Amino acid sequence: MTVRRRDPPRIEVGLNAVIVAVTDHRPRVLTLPGPDPADPGGGTADLLPYGPLDPGGDRTLDLTLRGWVRAQTRLDLGYVEQLYTFGDRGRLEGGAPDGEVRTLSVAYLALARESGSGSAARARWKEIYAYLPWEDGREGRPDFFDRVLVPRLERWIDAAPNRREREERRDRAAVGFGLYGSDWDGDRVLERYELLYGAGLVQEADRDRRRAGVSCEADPAPLPGRPMGADHRRMLATALGRIRGKIRYRPVVFELLPPRFTLLQLQRVVEALSGVELHKQNFRRLVERGGLVEGTGEVESRTGGRPAELFRFRREVLRERRAPGVGLPGIGSG
């Protein structure tokens, strides 16, 4: 299948970081502009911080990641978690002759507090929902959802070559996007992105097909949602899905908040990430009863109304019960 020449083909390993912060009720991700390795045309694109793994370097992958994130962005990462290793061939070995090099990308999720200083060099905080706009349901489904996205999906479904395939497409769309009676499941971020990619509805799909030499009509009006270079948008989707899942059963939100915060701030961060709005009183009951937070006596008076008490995360909770996270509604197993 592949042509081997001299020396066996090499493997290169890169580390990618999806660094997430939330400011002003908006989840953001740290990006760098750069040439898109998957685009032979050579435009620039938004990229996640990326660095090669030096085989002789640090002892652990984590350390390597932290190291050059610091170098590229002057940011000291706190919470870091491995996400997924992407290794499909032909993903981004743009220039190299086939079989010469294989690139593996180990993607990490990191949570940060968006310190002002964090954006050294050319790093920029960008809104996550600029890349994945269909994921933000806080004010109901975004406008374009029923107007553009669903019709496009349906065109794709109908274009299936046979009945079986058509039914499968319909099922995937139903489950992923909560259509035809299925519920919306906030965690299926990656599934949705993959579906849109497979249906040719994101720009990366066009780009990759063009690179592979497949002719295809350029999409007349691309779906809202900014593309990224390489398969970084896929990584972003993976990260958002992971956060949404994790936030419920491990108290990770606090990594994104200052040491003291009001309950509404906490709620806004949870809402921002999970993409849904929550019932304020019940949310308060949940985090208080769960023992996740404890009041400091202080109050924050810049609320515009009655001043709110400042709370802090009760670290002890990690030692006590099952450290429940900030459970969203409708989670139970029924």
Added chain:
Amino acid sequence: MTVRRRDPPRIEVGLNAVIVAVTDHRPRVLTLPGPDPADPGGGTADLLPYGPLDPGGDRTLDLTLRGWVRAQTRLDLGYVEQLYTFGDRGRLEGGAPDGEVRTLSVAYLALARESGSGSAARARWKEIYAYLPWEDGREGRPDFFDRVLVPRLERWIDAAPNRREREERRDRAAVGFGLYGSDWDGDRVLERYELLYGAGLVQEADRDRRRAGVSCEADPAPLPGRPMGADHRRMLATALGRIRGKIRYRPVVFELLPPRFTLLQLQRVVEALSGVELHKQNFRRLVERGGLVEGTGEVESRTGGRPAELFRFRREVLRERRAPGVGLPGIGSG
């Protein structure tokens, strides 16, 4: 494990599969005997199926994995999921001079039905709890838990060099093993293994220290729990933890069951994996009300008592609501 010399240090990538099945209420993992790459002494050890990644080979990592699992074990994998990529330096480059080669292992979880034919070649199904005996709490904490494990942990805690470190050790032990008032959290399998490794209570820890040239008294009476080669026991722990977490919110158990099964069979599989016993009537209520299964008219009469109805998994559930898995008790977010 080939030794390459000449030229910059290389990266090699291996794929490992943790292939899990459940028979007779016992969770099992497929192993191969082999020389332990981490043991210079050269004894043989239980290993997970392992294969190098050929950079020019299959298009995706999944495919590669499936390919040589088939070759090594004659098993066609169904459900496969990426687990984690292990990349610490010095993990298992046993013989190679430092800096010459760096090995990454991408570990996968696979669920199988333990077909009799599956154990071709030298593959063997082994009980998972033979390797991780502290994880099986179905009949209460195993005997050795309070008699051996906890005292050993306490010795380790007390041996901390200073107060701060001592408190941290105590906390980790409390959270991991449900001591001193903390609850047992079945999902923290990896945390527990790492803790035991760090405390020098599993044989791999001794082995690795010896290899690194650190002198250490051989542990007088090692903890129950069979070691594995390389860091495969760590991978097994990762896999079990993932299964336990996932079983609750995605209907993956059915991958381990025959197409038709009684509700008690289903329950036993869930219990086997999660390591706890469940209330039978409530379990039944849960899966039936959740619409996860539907009765076929048939009955299974070899139960020893009243014949049980045979059920089948309702695939449609994947399309409907949030496909809830077989929720264990005490999961809600309080």
Added chain:
DNA sequence: CCTGATATACTCAATTTGAGTATAAGCGAG
């Protein structure tokens, strides 16, 4: 001392959980 905010407390019905009891339906011994 209103009005408009937001914060926080409390209520209440519906649902879900945890832990049982009760009954059904097979088998084998006697």
Added chain:
DNA sequence: CTCGCTTATACTCAAATTGAGTATATCAGG
């Protein structure tokens, strides 16, 4: 055939949790 054992399945009931409100508190500003 019936008793006693076993497992299956149905039903009950209190406790806890959830979902959706209403009520009250406390600030800023006119």
